[in-house]
């Protein structure tokens with residue numbers, strides 16, 4: 475079943491068009507990555523798919539429901555959105571911020587139910603945030619902050635999760651941990667994830683499918699192996715690459731240096 479469908483979306487800011495005639499259908503329970511150069515329109519697309527910006531033209535459907543006809547609360551029950559950055563207005567603690575994810579499921583100012591508390595406890599634990607839950611958000615490192623924003627979206631229990639570069643600020647341990655958690659939610663929880671990702675190795679390793687964007691247009695879409703070809707990547711990024719299986723058996727992309735000369739020496 476297709477859970478998220480965009481039909482001929484045209485997007486932009488004021489009178490500047492940024493994305494043209496974008497269409498896609500995303501199957502429930504899949505993890506799809508959106509890749510492409512800086513400024514190609516990836517974040518703009520995610521913002522439109524979360525209902526944050528209105529398109530110049532086209533439609534978005536979540537299941538059978540027209541996204542732009544839903545109330546903000548109903549939209550938040552269906553779609554979770556984790557931005558690249560966020561400025562918090564108040565000095566809240568980690569637990570308080572994660573608890574905000576339950577808001578779409580509660581009446582205005584109603585107390586948390588046992589279910590709310592259980593979801594929050596589970597997410598804090600699974601996101602390895604137990605030791606940080608009483609810390610203030612303005613005291614966190616960039617990576618810790620990002621993990622809290624992801625956790626807040628998970629407590630929302632959305633059907634579709636939109637993530638904008640979820641691993642950018644994370645060290646290699648938390649890159650793997652966050653991506654394993656997302657993969658598990660997709661595989662076991664039936665949640666659908668669309669994420670913008672610059673790291674092509676993470677894209678190749680974790681995603682069921684990829685969408686390649688360039689200058690606001692979809693260049694191709696398909697399995698990571700079909701999308702991350704040397705031809706596609708050279709056309710879009712102007713870099714020579716190689717798609718290969720790494721020693722662990724995962725698909726990986728390596729780019730050649732400009733001169734192809736340095737970085738090959740044995741360590742002294």
Ligand SMILES: Nc1ncnc2c1ncn2[C@@H]1O[C@H](COP(=O)(O)OP(=O)(O)OP(=O)(O)O)[C@@H](O)[C@H]1O
Pocket residue numbers: 487492510511512513514515516517518519
């Ligand atoms: N609020 C805004 N007002 C006007 N133009 C904007 C706004 N936000 C983004 N743009 C422009 O829209 C284009 C696409 O930006 P977008 O952030 O969607 O690209 P992106 O593919 O996510 O880039 P990156 O990989 O660098 O994050 C860029 O030219 C950008 O300058």
